[in-house]
Amino acid sequence: MNSILSGIRVLDLSRHISGPHGASLLADLGAEVIRVERPGGEEDRYMGLQGPSGDGFMFLNQARNKKAITLNLMAGGEALALFLELVKRSDVLIHNFSTGAVEQMGISYERLRAVNKALVYAEITGFGSRGPYARRLGFDQIAQAMSGAMHLTGFPDTPPQRSEVRYVDFAAGAYAALGIVSALYRRRLTAEGQKVETNLLQTAVVLNAMAVSEYEATGKKRSRIGNRSWYTGPSDLYRSRDGKWVYISLVTKGLFRRFCKLIEREDLAERPDLETDYQRFKKRDEIDVFVKNWVAERDASVCEKELQKARLPCGIVNDVDEVASDPQVAFSSALVDVKLSGGEELKLAGIPVGLSENPGTVTAPPPATGEHNREIYCGLLGVGDEELSKLIENGII
Numbered sequence: 220m221n222s223i224l225s226g227i228r229v230l231d232l233s234r235h236i237s238g239p240h241g242a243s244l245l246a247d248l249g250a251e252v253i254r255v256e257r258p259g260g261e262e263d264r265y266m267g268l269q270g271p272s273g274d275g276f277m278f279l280n281q282a283r284n285k286k287a288i289t290l291n292l293m294a295g296g297e298a299l300a301l302f303l304e305l306v307k308r309s310d311v312l313i314h315n316f317s318t319g320a321v322e323q324m325g326i327s328y329e330r331l332r333a334v335n336k337a338l339v340y341a342e343i344t345g346f347g348s349r350g351p352y353a354r355r356l357g358f359d360q361i362a363q364a365m366s367g368a369m370h371l372t373g374f375p376d377t378p379p380q381r382s383e384v385r386y387v388d389f390a391a392g393a394y395a396a397l398g399i400v401s402a403l404y405r406r407r408l409t410a411e412g413q414k415v416e417t418n419l420l421q422t423a424v425v426l427n428a429m430a431v432s433e434y435e436a437t438g439k440k441r442s443r444i445g446n447r448s449w450y451t452g453p454s455d456l457y458r459s460r461d462g463k464w465v466y467i468s469l470v471t472k473g474l475f476r477r478f479c480k481l482i483e484r485e486d487l488a489e490r491p492d493l494e495t496d497y498q499r500f501k502k503r504d505e506i507d508v509f510v511k512n513w514v515a516e517r518d519a520s521v522c523e524k525e526l527q528k529a530r531l532p533c534g535i536v537n538d539v540d541e542v543a544s545d546p547q548v549a550f551s552s553a554l555v556d557v558k559l560s561g562g563e564e565l566k567l568a569g570i571p572v573g574l575s576e577n578p579g580t581v582t583a584p585p586p587a588t589g590e591h592n593r594e595i596y597c598g599l600l601g602v603g604d605e606e607l608s609k610l611i612e613n614g615i616i
Contacts (some may be wrong), residue, residue: 222249223577227403229311230255231285232292232326234263236359236385237343237419238315239281240392245311245399246284247570247579253309253595254287255302258614260588271563274585280568282585283557288596289589289616292324298615299325304600306331306338310412311399315343318353328414339402341395341415348416357419359385366423371430374445391422452499453478453510456536463519464536467510467526470496474531481529482513559584592616 227250231242239254246252256264267275274282291298306312312331314321321327321342328340342348345357363369363381373380398415406412424431430441430449441449446466448454453475454468469475472494479488487506493499499506514522519535526533537545543554543566555569570579596602596616610616 221577222579223574224248224250224400227251227311228309229253229313230305230309232312232314232316233343234261234315235266236277236281236388237392238313238341238395239263239278240389241341241343241395241399242285242313242392243281243283244393244396244572247572247581248574248577249579250311252285253305253591254282254285254586255290255292255305256287256588257291257293258289258589258611258616260289264588270559270565272559272561272585272587279565279585283567283581284583285586286583286591286595287586287588288592291615292326294615295325297610297613301596301600301602301610301615302326303331303334305595306335308599309335309338310403311339311341313341313343313395313399317344317356318348332412336411337406338412339399339406339415340412341399342417343391343395344416344418346420347418352420359388359419362387362419362423365420366427367431368423368427371427371441371443373443375443377443379443387419387423387426390426391417391419394422447503450500451496452503453507455503455507455510457511457514459514459517459519459522461518465514465519465522465533466536467514467531467533469499469510469531472496475499477529477531478510481525481531482509484509555581557581557584560587560590589616 224245227245229242229245229250229252231238231252231254233239233242242252242254264274264278266277269275270279272279290302292302312326314326316324328342331338331340344353345361346352346355360381363372364379366387369379369381371379372382394417395415398417402413402415434440446456448468448470451468451470454470456464456466459465467478469478475493476485476488479485487493487509493502493506517525523533523535542548548554552569553571554566556564557567558564567581567585570581572579593607596607596610597604602610607616
């Protein structure tokens, strides 16, 4: 069975999370993704705790199914000439460099389109390539802050807080991948590529648009309310008898009625002042007590069992050492065991998108620095062994 993106070659110049995540989605679906990094490897390869291969887990979780070559793009000249040859033979390029870095390396969309009119050129920046912030540098945390999302995260008596999960990076990468496959689809009709742009601030604002729209239309601002959900209820985190935490979300009238029946307080479901989600939200301090007390009288596993039997959405808060052993996580292959080239086995991110006819698979471990230099430079570009040795000696690759 052919992978759905089989035959598509992607040059992945991106670093850290956003671009590497977008490129990994393409690799999972069968594209040949070639990570291009400086000789010795990029800094993001070694950030944080390192696995047995010496690579950090941020890199390892975004590099499955990819190939890796080295190329010193900052050297210009011969390095740039090699890169342009790669561009001629590729379908997609993805990067998350700043605007200034792109100009310095000479790899702008206009420059590369001149050598490959069919190239889909994907760019992820902090703030976009145009506008008053175009020259600013940015990361996920900066976008969380500027989007207003951080102001809404935390408790009323705490400072604004960021999410530890870098959701802006991951979403920007996923949006870039969506843009890429859309541009590839259009290319089938026109034979021409195009530029695909996403940026972290725009992504973060889109994700937080509901709160911003509410304020722009009504003048009402959301505030930090901890783990509660706005405008619905009860929906919060509750502590169980055995000291664990259980999240219960009783969104919609039907779910609230079921819970009232479960705790034998059906009178609450009949109250006209608790008819809608918004009414229950406004009276959350009153009705949350019933949920809080019910959970506090039971162990978390008992709460979960009774809530599931009543068809009510809930989840026990897992620590990171409990996630991999969760039966649904194991069943869904959200995490997969990947054997590295050295023989060590690691549990890494699985494939998040399922296709019934062309499912993605993890076919190759994260590559070592420059692991595929010979395959790409000699096999694809026709560089001879002697020339390859000189390129290495001169610090080009």
